[in-house]
Amino acid sequence: MSDLLYKELRLAAHPNLFIFTAMGVLVIVPAYPYGMVFLFGCIALFITFMYGRETNDLYFTSLLPIKKIDVVKAKFFLVVLAQMTQILISLPFAILRVYVLPGGNPAGIEANVAYYGFGLIIYVVFNFIFLTEFFKSGYKAGKAFLLGIIPAGLLAVIMEVIVHVPPFQWLDSVEPYMMLRQLPVLLCGTLLYAIGMYAAFKISAQRFERVDL
């Protein structure tokens, strides 16, 4: 695993992936639709996959002494690493903003427990569609991105809007007891992310096995 990931980070990842992953810090911006953070995470993957196509990354990887399934595995490692790093980077800033910006985020959802739950769902919806579609051909990254980013974008809009609807305002709180109430959203997001990524890997690996490079 470490060799595959090393290869992804040193050769396959476009520099933009590192920049957009660092966009987790955007949760410190006083008024901003924080759903964009996750969408940046999705766009970064698209750029890296396009870059991979341009640099013949899949050919190079396929010729290494590994199995074809490992080519897919390497990409999944990279996706999960980038997205989890983005969340990790954002966490200290999400905590910090409670103290330095007590007025909250007027633009949309707060960077709270529910936000991260929704974020994981946005990620996995995009990942599932993007990755399974991409590995059908090994090169059609544009179509895969469009198919994935539309539902992921809609989910981000729903997340930003729903907290302005009175019955769901508890999802916008950063009060500790309210965030405890939001925990099921995070659990649900985590579970969906894990199951979704596992299923996406199985389907992608199966599809890529049939791809003629």
Add this chain to the structure above:
Amino acid sequence: MNMLEVKGLTKRYPKFSLKHISFALRKGRIMGLIGKNGAGKSTTLKSILHLVSPDAGRVEMFGRDFTKHEQACKQELGVVLGGIDFYHQKKLSDITAVTKRFYENWDDNAYQRYLEAFSLDPNKRVKELSAGMKVKYMIVLALSHNARLLIFDEPTSGLDPVSRDELLGLFRQLVRDGERSILFSTHITSDLEKCADDITYIKDGKLLKSAEKSAFIRSFAHLKEPGETGDLTLEEIMVRTERRRYDV
């Protein structure tokens, strides 16, 4: 001992089919895979390497089934795909740093020696290399992990005559000790006159002949025109076999 044995390799595309390709490459020998553009040379090589999934057929490498022992076989295999550049923005040292992690038999001293021998600067980026230097770098990677079988797809296409001659000389040197074998595809028949031991000829997806060079040439004696006495050249064989007349 056969380094590579291809048995009944078949791949069907909607408008092209590779049909029952079979041949064997022995240890210490260079085999040229010839055919005109679109004949199926690259598809054959890609099917051997599992980059393309064949519909039928078997590939044995170093006496082992390639599909079952793909990882182990690839440890002893070096591949150069013509016309495909990897990571053109990256430095050679970056690509090497990644590649060496995957090979059990990676030899750093050998790598340094080959870099020097080929005058390759590891701090250069792939895009800064000439076509010949790119092929040489891929050969350096293959030799540094002690590849016993080298598969090259059109390695000499796009090279100037001097680089081509140099590369062909290098091919001969590589098999000199009898431990390595080379399979390379080309449509430049003069390359084969210079360095191939065996020739495999593919026409329209079908194997026309696979044999030792002189036997191969003799088997096409029927193509000689009245009055011709000497052996046909490979170019004459190919041109006379493929020649078509257009009524326009």
